[in-house]
Amino acid sequence: MGSVYALLGIGFSLSWGVMKVINISHAAFGLIAAFLAYTLLQAWGLDPILSIAVSVPLLFFAACFIYRFLITPITQAKEVIVSSMILTFGIAIILENLMLLIWSPDPRVLTTSYTSKVIIVGPFYFQYPRLAGFLMASMGVGIIQFFLKLTYTGKAVRAAWQQPDAAQLYGVNLKRISMITFGLAVASAGAGGVCMAYLYSFEPHTHSLWLIYLFLVVIVGGVGNVLGAASAGLIIGVITGLSLAFLPYQWVNLLTFGLLMIILILRPQGLFQSEV
Amino acid sequence: MLAVNDLEVHYQELRALRGVSLEVTQADLVALIGSNGAGKTTLLNTISGLIPAVKGQVSWRGNSILGFSADAICQEGIIQVPEGRKLFSKMTVGENLEMGAYLPTARAYIAENLQMVFDIFPRLAERRKQLAGSLSGGEQQMVAVARAIMARPQLLMLDEPSLGLAPVMAADIFQVVEDLNQRGITILLISQEVLHTLTIATYAYVLENGKVTLDGTAQHLLDDPRIKESYLGL
Ligand SMILES: Nc1ncnc2c1ncn2[C@@H]1O[C@H](COP(=O)(O)OP(=O)(O)OP(=O)(O)O)[C@@H](O)[C@H]1O
Numbered sequence: 001m002g003s004v005y006a007l008l009g010i011g012f013s014l015s016w017g018v019m020k021v022i023n024i025s026h027a028a029f030g031l032i033a034a035f036l037a038y039t040l041l042q043a044w045g046l047d048p049i050l051s052i053a054v055s056v057p058l059l060f061f062a063a064c065f066i067y068r069f070l071i072t073p074i075t076q077a078k079e080v081i082v083s084s085m086i087l088t089f090g091i092a093i094i095l096e097n098l099m100l101l102i103w104s105p106d107p108r109v110l111t112t113s114y115t116s117k118v119i120i121v122g123p124f125y126f127q128y129p130r131l132a133g134f135l136m137a138s139m140g141v142g143i144i145q146f147f148l149k150l151t152y153t154g155k156a157v158r159a160a161w162q163q164p165d166a167a168q169l170y171g172v173n174l175k176r177i178s179m180i181t182f183g184l185a186v187a188s189a190g191a192g193g194v195c196m197a198y199l200y201s202f203e204p205h206t207h208s209l210w211l212i213y214l215f216l217v218v219i220v221g222g223v224g225n226v227l228g229a230a231s232a233g234l235i236i237g238v239i240t241g242l243s244l245a246f247l248p249y250q251w252v253n254l255l256t257f258g259l260l261m262i263i264l265i266l267r268p269q270g271l272f273q274s275e276v
Numbered sequence: 277m278l279a280v281n282d283l284e285v286h287y288q289e290l291r292a293l294r295g296v297s298l299e300v301t302q303a304d305l306v307a308l309i310g311s312n313g314a315g316k317t318t319l320l321n322t323i324s325g326l327i328p329a330v331k332g333q334v335s336w337r338g339n340s341i342l343g344f345s346a347d348a349i350c351q352e353g354i355i356q357v358p359e360g361r362k363l364f365s366k367m368t369v370g371e372n373l374e375m376g377a378y379l380p381t382a383r384a385y386i387a388e389n390l391q392m393v394f395d396i397f398p399r400l401a402e403r404r405k406q407l408a409g410s411l412s413g414g415e416q417q418m419v420a421v422a423r424a425i426m427a428r429p430q431l432l433m434l435d436e437p438s439l440g441l442a443p444v445m446a447a448d449i450f451q452v453v454e455d456l457n458q459r460g461i462t463i464l465l466i467s468q469e470v471l472h473t474l475t476i477a478t479y480a481y482v483l484e485n486g487k488v489t490l491d492g493t494a495q496h497l498l499d500d501p502r503i504k505e506s507y508l509g510l
Pocket residue numbers: 287290292310311312313314315316317318319359
């Protein structure tokens with residue numbers, strides 16, 4: 001299920017790398033999309049995959065708005081990383097309480113008509129929701145990669161990151177590009193959040209657990225490295241998957257984070273380089 | 277075409293520019309010389325909109341452009357090849373050139389300009405798919421100049437384009453700058469290679485400690501005893 005972690009983590013990694021904004025509320029935005037998918041499913045029976053068409057644009061515009069009015073002022077600060085963490089931590093708390101108000105603290109699961117269906121291919125069998133989550137997340141990662149590598153705006157994002165001054169000298173409007181990057185990062189968290197909701201139950205507090213995985217993806221994958229994040233997501237997915245198969249549930253996180261610590265001790269710069 | 281008037285720029289307490297005035301006429305190749313720390317880069321970056329001025333005027337075709345953002349200055353056709361090249365080193369040569377033509381006005385001519393750039397620097401055509409950061413210093417400087425050409429400059433400002441290059445390579449770059457000027461692009465060239473710069477320039481300014489101390493036609497400056505002594509070591 002690594003591609004889901006990857007999709008959730010890529011945007012986090014991008015805003016960290018490009019804008020030096022460590023967005024603590026990243027996972028909370030993803031969780032909002034998950035709840036939205038839940039409500040749309042309950043109310044109108046809308047497939048969670050289709051709910052993404054609602055939540056992604058919504059999150060994009062909300063994030064642009066937040067960037068313009070809350071984050072732009074602190075980009076002038078000396079310690080952008082620290083101030084952004086404090087600010088977005090505040091946003092995360094607000095979002096969490098908003099979710100508590102709207103959706104109550106009960107754990108939810110996305111139950112669709114195909115929840116218990118499986119596909120059997122030779123000796124393997126795949127659960128439908130997991131397959132859907134996997135395919136969607138892989139597609140999301142692919143779209144982001146396509147955006148960064150092949151569109152003009154995506155190239156401007158990479159240029160602005162590598163040489164902000166030179167990018168401006170050739171016509172890149174840094175404020176606008178940062179706003180779009182932040183918007184897309186948060187929007188991708190929305191898609192990632194829905195994919196996560198396919199796999200696990202969630203409640204308004206779940207984003208703090210997801211956040212830990214985000215840090216894991218960035219630390220293993222390298223800051224701002226899309227392919228690194230994807231690989232890191234896969235590695236984490238495989239480790240949690242394997243340990244779930246052989247170990248009692250309580251051991252899974254212990255193993256995952258034990259591994260994280262070993263990586264940090266052996267390769268403090270992460271497994272992959274920081275680049276876009 | 278470009279007129280700088282009594283420009284004053286500070287870095288905290290440091291007065292990097294103290295009332296600089298300078299003029300660049302259309303189709304000229306104007307040289308700006310001066311020792312390290314004189315404020316040459318500061319002047320270009322202020323014109324480009326990267327650094328704010330405390331006081332003074334910068335006008336372009338008669339309109340004030342002081343306070344414009346860097347991307348708006350680029351839109352005006354004032355393009356800078358920055359000191360130290362500042363390439364997008366983790367992007368390919370081709371992508372660097374595309375970024376030069378980022379603005380829609382330049383993007384419309386991208387194919388035509390790529391052709392021109394590859395005519396000027398055939399080596400870049402071979403290296404198109406290679407990461408800019410993996411090129412040699414001379415090749416990187418070619419990319420920096422080529423990227424600026426892609427932006428369709430009306431005024432091209434180059435900040436020490438020959439710094440750190442072998443003499444042959446440096447001569448090539450000067451040749452390209454001269455050719456571009458002949459094609460009708462107005463040039464403002466910063467260089468420490470005073471002799472070579474003054475032989476291709478039409479007009480020149482000498483900047484010392486944030487002030488213009490001398491200006492005149494390039495020929496005039498070549499003959500000036502002060503230039504001979506301080507910059508040509510004669
Ligand atoms: N970002 C900065 N912060 C503080 N002081 C600066 C900054 N940039 C330049 N300076 C100072 O301003 C003065 C002018 O610097 P500038 O880079 O414009 O000189 P220059 O003529 O381009 O020199 P060089 O030939 O070495 O490139 C120098 O004293 C320099 O130390």
